[in-house]
Amino acid sequence: MNPGNLLKIAIKALKRNKMRSFLTMLGIIIGVASVITMLAIGQGSKKSIQDQIAGMGSNMLFVMPGNMRMGGVQQGSSSSQRLTVADVKAIKTECDAIVAVSPEVRSSGQAVSGNSNWPTTIYGGNEQYLEIRSWDVVSGRNITDTEAESSAKVCLVGRTVADELFGEGIDPTGETIRFQSIPFKIIGVLSKKGQNSFGQDQDDVIIAPYTTVQKRILAQTHIQSIQMSARSAEESELAQSQVEEVLRRTHKLRENEDNDFEVRSQEELATTMTSVTEILTILLGAIAGISLLVGGIGIMNIMYVSVTERTREIGLRMSVGGRSIDILLQFLIESILLSVFGGLIGIVIGFGASAIVEALTSWPISVMWSSVILAFAVCTVIGIFFGWYPARRAADLDPIDALRFE
Amino acid sequence: MKTIIDIANLKKDYHVGEVTVHALRGVDLKINEGEFVAIMGASGSGKSTMLNIIGCLDRPTDGTYLLDNVNVAGMSKNERAAIRNLKIGFVFQSYNLLSRTSALENVELPLMYNRSVSSRERREKAIAALEAVGLADRMNHMPNQLSGGQQQRVAIARSLVNDPVVILADEATGNLDTRTSYEIMSLFQELNNKGKTIVFVTHEPDIAKCMTRSVVFRDGSIIREEDVKNRLNAAEVLRTLPVEQD
Ligand SMILES: Nc1ncnc2c1ncn2[C@@H]1O[C@H](COP(=O)(O)OP(=O)(O)OP(=O)(O)O)[C@@H](O)[C@H]1O
Ligand SMILES: [Mg+2]
Numbered sequence: 001m002n003p004g005n006l007l008k009i010a011i012k013a014l015k016r017n018k019m020r021s022f023l024t025m026l027g028i029i030i031g032v033a034s035v036i037t038m039l040a041i042g043q044g045s046k047k048s049i050q051d052q053i054a055g056m057g058s059n060m061l062f063v064m065p066g067n068m069r070m071g072g073v074q075q076g077s078s079s080s081q082r083l084t085v086a087d088v089k090a091i092k093t094e095c096d097a098i099v100a101v102s103p104e105v106r107s108s109g110q111a112v113s114g115n116s117n118w119p120t121t122i123y124g125g126n127e128q129y130l131e132i133r134s135w136d137v138v139s140g141r142n143i144t145d146t147e148a149e150s151s152a153k154v155c156l157v158g159r160t161v162a163d164e165l166f167g168e169g170i171d172p173t174g175e176t177i178r179f180q181s182i183p184f185k186i187i188g189v190l191s192k193k194g195q196n197s198f199g200q201d202q203d204d205v206i207i208a209p210y211t212t213v214q215k216r217i218l219a220q221t222h223i224q225s226i227q228m229s230a231r232s233a234e235e236s237e238l239a240q241s242q243v244e245e246v247l248r249r250t251h252k253l254r255e256n257e258d259n260d261f262e263v264r265s266q267e268e269l270a271t272t273m274t275s276v277t278e279i280l281t282i283l284l285g286a287i288a289g290i291s292l293l294v295g296g297i298g299i300m301n302i303m304y305v306s307v308t309e310r311t312r313e314i315g316l317r318m319s320v321g322g323r324s325i326d327i328l329l330q331f332l333i334e335s336i337l338l339s340v341f342g343g344l345i346g347i348v349i350g351f352g353a354s355a356i357v358e359a360l361t362s363w364p365i366s367v368m369w370s371s372v373i374l375a376f377a378v379c380t381v382i383g384i385f386f387g388w389y390p391a392r393r394a395a396d397l398d399p400i401d402a403l404r405f406e
Numbered sequence: 407m408k409t410i411i412d413i414a415n416l417k418k419d420y421h422v423g424e425v426t427v428h429a430l431r432g433v434d435l436k437i438n439e440g441e442f443v444a445i446m447g448a449s450g451s452g453k454s455t456m457l458n459i460i461g462c463l464d465r466p467t468d469g470t471y472l473l474d475n476v477n478v479a480g481m482s483k484n485e486r487a488a489i490r491n492l493k494i495g496f497v498f499q500s501y502n503l504l505s506r507t508s509a510l511e512n513v514e515l516p517l518m519y520n521r522s523v524s525s526r527e528r529r530e531k532a533i534a535a536l537e538a539v540g541l542a543d544r545m546n547h548m549p550n551q552l553s554g555g556q557q558q559r560v561a562i563a564r565s566l567v568n569d570p571v572v573i574l575a576d577e578a579t580g581n582l583d584t585r586t587s588y589e590i591m592s593l594f595q596e597l598n599n600k601g602k603t604i605v606f607v608t609h610e611p612d613i614a615k616c617m618t619r620s621v622v623f624r625d626g627s628i629i630r631e632e633d634v635k636n637r638l639n640a641a642e643v644l645r646t647l648p649v650e651q652d
Contacts, residue, residue, distance in 0.1 A: 317519075318463075319463060320490065321568075326519060400463050400464055403498070
């Protein structure tokens, strides 16, 4: 029989049992829709993390005290106090692959203005801090190095802090706020960055000269980390090794001693972070894949029922000259139609679900064409694989037995 | 006269568990072109088994069988399917029409499995076959919109559509009342008069009288073979039958 007629017969058979066909397809629909949505979410969250990390700064590197690679070994309290302003100065003068460097200190506390107060975090840096962290000042001006040297009580506020203390959209430049009882004059407002992928509000910050935070709030001489920008993304590795060299010397580490600090780059961070989401994506995709498998078994089940129901029809078709291959194809096409049509509906629903997730999370979710093609191919394979045994059973029937079947 | 069916020493055994059933025990049978042969005999005597082998639905355990001068006894499943498609027409007791499929499409079915017939040719032949059984005006009806007799006519049209060398009918009037049975027999006689070879299994001696020769089976062997004397004309019988009224 020619393929066109086989297709017509299959469509007719599926239409005859519309509800049953739909329920059979449901497994595939759910499977495909969830695979596509899971992969899209995975891809979206990965992209969002990459964007976030890119937005953290430009070719950023940072030094943290201690050695994370030492894992469980207890770090002496001194090791977290190893980084100093002297380290920053050494890096500034000696590392030519570094174009900007700033100390960083931070403290959490209550910011107060009049009778409003708001819990937030204050970060201390120098004039280059904003540039390194890719932050712009939308009104007012940046901190100057002179202010950093003189521990001036000035600060920049993030949009959230401004909104909470002064009211939505109001420009508080020139006002004074108190952070842990210390008055700070607001010299500028930071541009809005929004939430990061962990749901943290990046605009919930105050930035002040590091010396001010060190002396007046924390009363400490060491710094918590060093933030830097490499000249270019390509030179980030070179910068990393230059910084390492300088710090080993300033920290007077001997040949056989491990680093008591850690230099990380933005790129490294991106790789670690995205590898986590990649594993999650694979895991979710695999779970969704199992539902696809269950859908395939559903098709197989219904195809067996269909073959049994139509045994006499099969006998008749054989008696008028239908060969085994004709019967095999008739049922195989039916099961492929079920799974491919189910797959198509699943793809449409997958697109819809991805759009909903995108709207809810504001992640840059996009359905990958590769996953659509994959879903389509998998459906065809499922149709053939799970349709094969029932179809084979139909084709192997003896015409007389089939005709006699009650 | 051309011999259509030439069977010699044909045997068919069925094995059911330990038991072997000898359904046919060495049958010799020759059927010539244009014959209308009744196969009679008690239930279980091997009539259907014989007809299924003649129709290449089943293969014999032993013996030779030439259909239209071709040895079909040793053919594979697919070869037999092709032979059925080109040379055989079946009419069953229970019509065996595809449900929710129009009369026309039911009649077209055998030609669907013949790739050398175009779809236009297929339609034309199916319409011609339906005309030959007097159902041209019902070709778009579904089986459930037709009476038993009409359904059997559609089945006969289906058996005709590939212009087979022989039409095989297994108790084709078994489900019909007397009047309808004679209507169907009248149709078969008409086809036979036009030269079709027909082999017809029946229990009813009166129906067998409409044919040209009767072959009687008992216990897997032919016990009697004779030409029909005083052959009945089904159309005339119909005229003498009272039209049922209620
Ligand atoms: N598939 C089978 N397996 C086992 N035995 C079978 C099978 N088909 C037929 N037989 C046996 O073969 C013998 C002949 O059967 P067949 O169907 O040819 O009889 P029949 O003459 O057509 O009877 P009826 O008039 O009742 O239709 C019977 O004894 C039957 O039990
Ligand atoms: Mg029988």
